[in-house]
Amino acid sequence: MPAKKPSQNQHDQDTEHRFLRSDARRNLDSLLNAAMAVFETSGVDAPMKEIAGKAGVGVATVYRHFPQRSDLIVAVLAQQIDACADAAKVFAADYAPNEALSRWMQRYIDLVAKKRGFAGALHSGDPAYAGLAPYFFKRMEPALAGLLADASSAKVIRAGVTAGDLLTAVVRLCHGPQGEEPAYARSMTRLLLEGMACGTKE
Amino acid sequence: MPAKKPSQNQHDQDTEHRFLRSDARRNLDSLLNAAMAVFETSGVDAPMKEIAGKAGVGVATVYRHFPQRSDLIVAVLAQQIDACADAAKVFAADYAPNEALSRWMQRYIDLVAKKRGFAGALHSGDPAYAGLAPYFFKRMEPALAGLLADASSAKVIRAGVTAGDLLTAVVRLCHGPQGEEPAYARSMTRLLLEGMACGTKE
DNA sequence: GACAAAACGGAATGACATTCCGTATAAACG
DNA sequence: CGTTTATACGGAATGTCATTCCGTTTTGTC
Numbered sequence: 001m002p003a004k005k006p007s008q009n010q011h012d013q014d015t016e017h018r019f020l021r022s023d024a025r026r027n028l029d030s031l032l033n034a035a036m037a038v039f040e041t042s043g044v045d046a047p048m049k050e051i052a053g054k055a056g057v058g059v060a061t062v063y064r065h066f067p068q069r070s071d072l073i074v075a076v077l078a079q080q081i082d083a084c085a086d087a088a089k090v091f092a093a094d095y096a097p098n099e100a101l102s103r104w105m106q107r108y109i110d111l112v113a114k115k116r117g118f119a120g121a122l123h124s125g126d127p128a129y130a131g132l133a134p135y136f137f138k139r140m141e142p143a144l145a146g147l148l149a150d151a152s153s154a155k156v157i158r159a160g161v162t163a164g165d166l167l168t169a170v171v172r173l174c175h176g177p178q179g180e181e182p183a184y185a186r187s188m189t190r191l192l193l194e195g196m197a198c199g200t201k202e
Numbered sequence: 203m204p205a206k207k208p209s210q211n212q213h214d215q216d217t218e219h220r221f222l223r224s225d226a227r228r229n230l231d232s233l234l235n236a237a238m239a240v241f242e243t244s245g246v247d248a249p250m251k252e253i254a255g256k257a258g259v260g261v262a263t264v265y266r267h268f269p270q271r272s273d274l275i276v277a278v279l280a281q282q283i284d285a286c287a288d289a290a291k292v293f294a295a296d297y298a299p300n301e302a303l304s305r306w307m308q309r310y311i312d313l314v315a316k317k318r319g320f321a322g323a324l325h326s327g328d329p330a331y332a333g334l335a336p337y338f339f340k341r342m343e344p345a346l347a348g349l350l351a352d353a354s355s356a357k358v359i360r361a362g363v364t365a366g367d368l369l370t371a372v373v374r375l376c377h378g379p380q381g382e383e384p385a386y387a388r389s390m391t392r393l394l395l396e397g398m399a400c401g402t403k404e
Numbered sequence: 405g406a407c408a409a410a411a412c413g414g415a416a417t418g419a420c421a422t423t424c425c426g427t428a429t430a431a432a433c434g
Numbered sequence: 435c436g437t438t439t440a441t442a443c444g445g446a447a448t449g450t451c452a453t454t455c456c457g458t459t460t461t462g463t464c
Contacts, residue, residue: 021430021441043327047420058444063422120322172374223410223461249451260413265453 030055044117070128084111088143097150113174113182157196232257246319272330290345299352315376315384359398
């Protein structure tokens with residue numbers, strides 16, 4: 001028998017490590033990186049061949065890991081969601097509460113505003129993407145809630161603003177016409193945050 | 203010489219009559235109807251062949267009238283925008299100001315909420331759809347402005363709400379998750395309108 | 405009725421997504 | 435180290451469209 005017994009798989013997203021041969025793991029990582037890069041430059045409708053090429057694998061390899069095109073898109077998105085949510089812990093550890101909050105919001109805006117076609121996929125009604133919005137909130141809400149709690153107990157922001165409300169508001173603010181600069185979202189969000197401040201401005 | 207001289211073309215959208223042979227005109231109408239029906243049932247990604255088939259023409263005929271797939275989508279959308287905008291005059295003539303306003307808003311919501319993939323196309327960033335949003339406003343804004351003015355001078359709504367604001371607000375309200383029932387948008391919009399009323403409720 | 409411009413329909417063409425299949429390779433075993 | 439075999443691989447089919455081409459059919463004029 002070639003392989004020992006599988007242990008377990010951890011949670012829910014496709015980026016997870018079930019039990020992969022070492023080369024398969026390497027290709028999977030390469031694939032996710034390539035896909036992220038290509039989606040950013042050519043949009044989510046880029047040909048599979050381009051992604052496979054950039055990852056240095058054949059197309060069949062892409063399909064073995066991601067049976068449908070949408071699975072790859074979901075995986076990339078989930079990875080970015082995870083990265084953004086996880087950044088909250090880092091900022092919280094490295095900066096004062098208000099600074100941490102502010103920096104994380106930048107990060108969040110960059111993710112939400114840089115929607116090269118992702119938004120279209122999300123709102124397309126395709127059931128393949130149905131789980132993403134819930135996942136988005138499941139990850140983001142606790143991340144922001146922690147930062148808000150810190151800022152709130154440090155008395156730099158007023159209480160009473162929920163994480164969910166803020167997340168949603170920013171998403172909507174970023175939902176303007178396609179080519180819109182993230183600068184708009186940033187400035188609108190700055191207003192939001194200043195509005196939440198405790199009047200301790202300069 | 204086969205045809206007499208062209209007269210002129212009227213305005214901007216593709217649904218316009220430049221100078222067409224009778225059969226071409228017939229096919230164009232048939233095509234627009236077929237496309238509207240197919241888009242509604244199968245979504246905007248339906249194969250051209252399906253549309254051409256339902257219209258009883260060959261695919262080449264579709265492409266002669268609409269060089270790109272997006273041109274057909276734009277034409278159908280423009281037609282629906284026109285129909286909705288034009289309905290304002292009819293309602294204004296047939297009903298009391300508040301009733302006319304209310305009925306037109308229903309019509310408008312039905313158009314905006316019934317976004318079988320159209321929203322995705324609009325927000326896709328594809329330059330082919332760049333002109334649609336401006337066109338949408340150019341047609342809708344005057345239509346609603348007239349109704350609002352009537353209702354305002356009849357003292358059934360308070361002044362100070364602009365047509366543009368209202369149009370945008372409703373679009374945003376309808377912008378929820380894909381499968382969302384129009385009932386949600388309707389009830390939210392009812393709230394908006396009641397909020398605008400002059401306190402003359404029962 | 406004859407003619408030429410305008411339209412037509414269906415058969416190419418070309419780009420993809422997705423699937424198939426013979427080959428190569430990592431891991432367990434001797 | 436060699437053998438073995440399940441896994442994984444890559445590139446060549448296959449199938450589905452959008453879009454284009456071209457020989458044939460209409461339409462409007464004379």
